[in-house]
Amino acid sequence: MKTVELTNVSRWYGNVVAINNVTMTLGSGVTGLLGPNGAGKTTLLHMMSGFLAPSQGELLIGGEPAWRNPGIYRHLGLVSEREAVHGFLTAWEFVLASAKLHKLPQPEQAARRAIELVEMTDAQSRRIETFSKGMRQRTRVAAALVHDPEILLLDEPFNGMDPRQRLHMMELLHQMGSSGRTVLFSSHILEEVEEVSGTVQVIVAGRLAASGDYRTIRRLMTHRPHVFAIRSTDDRRLAVALMHEESVNGLDLDQGGLTVRAGDYGAFTRALPKIALREGLRVRQLIPSDESLESVFAYLITA
Numbered sequence: 001m002k003t004v005e006l007t008n009v010s011r012w013y014g015n016v017v018a019i020n021n022v023t024m025t026l027g028s029g030v031t032g033l034l035g036p037n038g039a040g041k042t043t044l045l046h047m048m049s050g051f052l053a054p055s056q057g058e059l060l061i062g063g064e065p066a067w068r069n070p071g072i073y074r075h076l077g078l079v080s081e082r083e084a085v086h087g088f089l090t091a092w093e094f095v096l097a098s099a100k101l102h103k104l105p106q107p108e109q110a111a112r113r114a115i116e117l118v119e120m121t122d123a124q125s126r127r128i129e130t131f132s133k134g135m136r137q138r139t140r141v142a143a144a145l146v147h148d149p150e151i152l153l154l155d156e157p158f159n160g161m162d163p164r165q166r167l168h169m170m171e172l173l174h175q176m177g178s179s180g181r182t183v184l185f186s187s188h189i190l191e192e193v194e195e196v197s198g199t200v201q202v203i204v205a206g207r208l209a210a211s212g213d214y215r216t217i218r219r220l221m222t223h224r225p226h227v228f229a230i231r232s233t234d235d236r237r238l239a240v241a242l243m244h245e246e247s248v249n250g251l252d253l254d255q256g257g258l259t260v261r262a263g264d265y266g267a268f269t270r271a272l273p274k275i276a277l278r279e280g281l282r283v284r285q286l287i288p289s290d291e292s293l294e295s296v297f298a299y300l301i302t303a
């Protein structure tokens with residue numbers, strides 16, 4: 001098994017610190033790299049791929065430095081965020097070109113296997129420009145996998161995919177991870193990460209904000225206080241009823257309606273309809289008022 005090891009890695013561009021003293025180790029299985037836009041995910045993946053040198057610290061792939069070390073490409077595949085496919089090529093030609101670039105002894109066989117793996121065999125003779133976003137992405141994954149790398153890095157692989165394509169890509173990553181490969185994919189969507197990987201690395205403003213089992217991180221996120229703005233047919237009555245609800249930490253009632261601070265998102269949103277029903281009133285509006293991803297991440301840093 002090849003590991004990816006970062007020790008006190010920082011990277012800056014001029015005076016912008018994109019990655020700030022990150023230490024992490026990735027082993028076999030699927031890991032999600034979660035963070036808001038601009039957090040430094042791409043910078044991190046590019047350093048792992050040997051495209052960028054760390055400004056400070058050490059980054060090893062299978063025990064060897066990634067930077068200025070073409071040898072790592074025997075073990076590593078990268079699916080970058082930006083599209084870099086020639087639309088005039090067919091999927092077969094594109095993946096075969098990748099096999100030849102890797103100087104594989106049997107490029108046709110390798111290309112066939114990789115295309116099969118992403119389930120693109122039926123469409124392999126079509127030009128890439130005729131493909132949907134999901135099919136393109138799968139073709140790019142096939143090209144990155146053609147040399148059967150032990151490490152696969154993917155930058156926002158689910159971007160722009162419809163739910164069916166997403167599911168397919170998730171299955172593919174699962175399959176890669178359970179076959180013992182080290183798979184790291186970046187995303188800014190928590191649900192996406194939690195569906196695919198058991199392990200999560202959360203990165204916020206260049207720093208590692210949380211790391212480990214996603215359930216632990218999820219718990220941190222769900223147990224943070226949530227603020228809801230509520231309008232109902234009788235806000236006063238609802239406020240009185242909610243005072244006895246365990247998941248409610250605080251209430252404010254004014255002209256604008258009812259503001260509720262809940263300790264547990266799930267418990268509160270399950271309890272509210274039952275309480276409304278019991279009290280014979282209707283909830284007209286329920287707006288979580290601090291649900292931006294940034295606020296979730298900001299909470300994680302201070303948790």
Ligand SMILES: Nc1ncnc2c1ncn2[C@@H]1O[C@H](COP(=O)(O)OP(=O)(O)OP(=O)(O)O)[C@@H](O)[C@H]1O
Binds near residue numbers: 013016018042043
């Ligand atoms: N070539 C560059 N020159 C200067 N600053 C850069 C460069 N590349 C990235 N940055 C800055 O470094 C920080 C991290 O960027 P990065 O692209 O790694 O984040 P990201 O998490 O991948 O974001 P996104 O999801 O938006 O792609 C940002 O503040 C960005 O503006």
